[in-house]
Amino acid sequence: xxxxxxxxxxxxxxxxxxxFKESAxxxxxxxxxxxxxxxxxxxxxxxxxxxxxxLKQADIYLLxxxxxxxxxxxxxxxxxxxxxxxxxxxxxxxxxxxxxxRAVFYPLQSxxxxxxxxxxEIPICIEVLEKPNLKILQELASSLHCKTYKINTEQRQTxxxxxxxxxxxxxxxxxxxxxxxxxxSINFDILKPLILETARKVQYMSPxxxxxxxxxxxxxxxxxxHLKLLENEQHKAIYELLxxxxxxxxxxx
Amino acid sequence: xxxxxxxxxxxxxxxxxxxFKESAxxxxxxxxxxxxxxxxxxxxxxxxxxxxxxLKQADIYLLxxxxxxxxxxxxxxxxxxxxxxxxxxxxxxxxxxxxxxRAVFYPLQSxxxxxxxxxxEIPICIEVLEKPNLKILQELASSLHCKTYKINTEQRQTxxxxxxxxxxxxxxxxxxxxxxxxxxSINFDILKPLILETARKVQYMSPxxxxxxxxxxxxxxxxxxHLKLLENEQHKAIYELLxxxxxxxxxxx
Ligand SMILES: NC(=O)c1ccc[n+]([C@@H]2O[C@H](COP(=O)([O-])OP(=O)(O)OC[C@H]3O[C@@H](n4cnc5c(N)ncnc54)[C@H](OP(=O)(O)O)[C@@H]3O)[C@@H](O)[C@H]2O)c1
Ligand SMILES: NC(=O)c1ccc[n+]([C@@H]2O[C@H](COP(=O)([O-])OP(=O)(O)OC[C@H]3O[C@@H](n4cnc5c(N)ncnc54)[C@H](OP(=O)(O)O)[C@@H]3O)[C@@H](O)[C@H]2O)c1
Numbered sequence: 001x002x003x004x005x006x007x008x009x010x011x012x013x014x015x016x017x018x019x020f021k022e023s024a025x026x027x028x029x030x031x032x033x034x035x036x037x038x039x040x041x042x043x044x045x046x047x048x049x050x051x052x053x054x055l056k057q058a059d060i061y062l063l064x065x066x067x068x069x070x071x072x073x074x075x076x077x078x079x080x081x082x083x084x085x086x087x088x089x090x091x092x093x094x095x096x097x098x099x100x101x102r103a104v105f106y107p108l109q110s111x112x113x114x115x116x117x118x119x120x121e122i123p124i125c126i127e128v129l130e131k132p133n134l135k136i137l138q139e140l141a142s143s144l145h146c147k148t149y150k151i152n153t154e155q156r157q158t159x160x161x162x163x164x165x166x167x168x169x170x171x172x173x174x175x176x177x178x179x180x181x182x183x184x185s186i187n188f189d190i191l192k193p194l195i196l197e198t199a200r201k202v203q204y205m206s207p208x209x210x211x212x213x214x215x216x217x218x219x220x221x222x223x224x225x226h227l228k229l230l231e232n233e234q235h236k237a238i239y240e241l242l243x244x245x246x247x248x249x250x251x252x253x
Numbered sequence: 254x255x256x257x258x259x260x261x262x263x264x265x266x267x268x269x270x271x272x273f274k275e276s277a278x279x280x281x282x283x284x285x286x287x288x289x290x291x292x293x294x295x296x297x298x299x300x301x302x303x304x305x306x307x308l309k310q311a312d313i314y315l316l317x318x319x320x321x322x323x324x325x326x327x328x329x330x331x332x333x334x335x336x337x338x339x340x341x342x343x344x345x346x347x348x349x350x351x352x353x354x355r356a357v358f359y360p361l362q363s364x365x366x367x368x369x370x371x372x373x374e375i376p377i378c379i380e381v382l383e384k385p386n387l388k389i390l391q392e393l394a395s396s397l398h399c400k401t402y403k404i405n406t407e408q409r410q411t412x413x414x415x416x417x418x419x420x421x422x423x424x425x426x427x428x429x430x431x432x433x434x435x436x437x438s439i440n441f442d443i444l445k446p447l448i449l450e451t452a453r454k455v456q457y458m459s460p461x462x463x464x465x466x467x468x469x470x471x472x473x474x475x476x477x478x479h480l481k482l483l484e485n486e487q488h489k490a491i492y493e494l495l496x497x498x499x500x501x502x503x504x505x506x
Contacts, residue, residue, distance in 0.1 A: 090475060108443055110450055110465060115458075117450070123443045149443055158437045159444070161479045162430035166444055167451045168466035169495040170423045175460035175502055177415040184411045190361055190376045190402055191412070191419055192456050197363055197370070198420045199452035203445050205368075207428035212363060213421035222343060226414045234498055241494055242422040245487055249428055 002026050002140050003058040009033035011111040012087050013064035019119040025143035029058045053078055071095045083133050089160030093127055093153055103128045105137055106156055110167050120145035125156055176235055215246035255279050255393050256311040262286035264364040265340050266317035272372040278396035282311045306331055324348045336386050342413030346380055346406055356381045358390055363420050373398035378409055429488055468499035
């Protein structure tokens, strides 16, 4: 049984809390939020508090707070030499005050409060400064049935950057397609199966192998017609840049 | 019962053939391929031929051949005034020889021969010149349990362009992430759940609502650090352009 004190009440903390409660191997000793109203509805399920001085003794203190708050909050924790981990993809492990045994427990997924997630599908990237803590964090993750990956700071920051490409930027391409099709009164629903299939394909095939289309074939006629169809200059620029990128990857010029 | 003669033996034709054979309401009278060896293994299941002069009389002739071949092949068909449809997202309905009753039966999905697809999830975009043919093509699609959409040429070409964004360009962003993470010996598998979740999210939420991340928040510190991490000039350009696009969409500057 691993005892956890959870700090923060945002997207990540809410999902973690639910997942922790479902695990027989994890005891959420206490939930801290500086705004107590955010967690007051859980008062019957766990100990809640908005006072750092009331924090109980636990195996792990998990800081699921905004990146900017990690440093100050870890400093204000009224104890030392205990295991304290943050959940950020980009904050350094050294943002945690050095009086603690420092670690990172980074769930690589996009969390929003309303969206349902299968927690067991989320990869957990773990980093520790004191080696024995690796096992505790791995056990915490495996109690959630998650796969774990030992990742150093540079790798984690590169992962976070890669996540921006496959999540934020990909989503923006969906948005551009939405704009383009809306302008011609086309139902965006028509594109949804293709969106899913594109993501599914790279689950078992490399993106290199999965590529198709006019840019890869260097089909100049189609590319020219597409550029003519695009009215928005920024959409045109995106089309040109990604076409050039595909050509470079696949050895066209 | 709808009788079909299928022409072509590539990605789309192969998937269509399998889907047609599973439907109780569709009779594949004949399968034509100019290279007979591509379909000879089906000789026991249907009539196969590589001779246009042998084509049987059917309700629909479906041309699932390369875009460039549509015009010439339709011209060479040794009959007239029958229903002939092509499957292309970009070819005009007028590419079909005008001696035929012309139509388009465009399945909006990315087909490759090996990938398994649930055909019933594929939207079929239909265009006809002679109105009564609309019903036949809708019946053909609904015999495959597919949703149909009536789409004109301009809309279809815009859809094809949108498909390039959500399929080819999105896949290239996966590729860029693969390159970036590979360079730091990070297992690409870690990103796969996020890739799927990003596609799943827009199945029930608009891409606008689904957006998160540093560009949307205008988190200048993170954006700057990411740009510093990127070593490849083209990756940097993609990062900058898509960040600008997200900012524009979400009213940041
Ligand atoms: N969202 C994701 O997709 C995702 C994915 C992986 C990792 N992460 C990481 O997980 C952590 C939390 O992210 P999130 O998305 O859950 O953020 P969030 O929804 O914005 O929630 C942030 C939480 O931090 C609290 N907080 C902010 N400043 C604080 C301070 N000075 N002292 C105490 N609490 C403070 C907030 O409290 P108030 O409500 O009182 O302001 C809120 O409970 C971040 O490190 C983030 O990088 C996020
Ligand atoms: N692939 C997709 O994801 C997709 C999605 C939606 C729509 N489409 C459309 O579906 C159609 C077929 O695409 P595909 O991906 O199946 O292409 P493909 O795999 O390249 O197959 C093309 C087929 O056309 C045949 N062909 C080419 N030139 C011909 C000619 N002059 N006479 C007779 N047959 C000829 C080829 O025969 P040989 O094998 O003898 O060369 C081959 O069987 C195209 O209009 C395409 O735009 C494709």
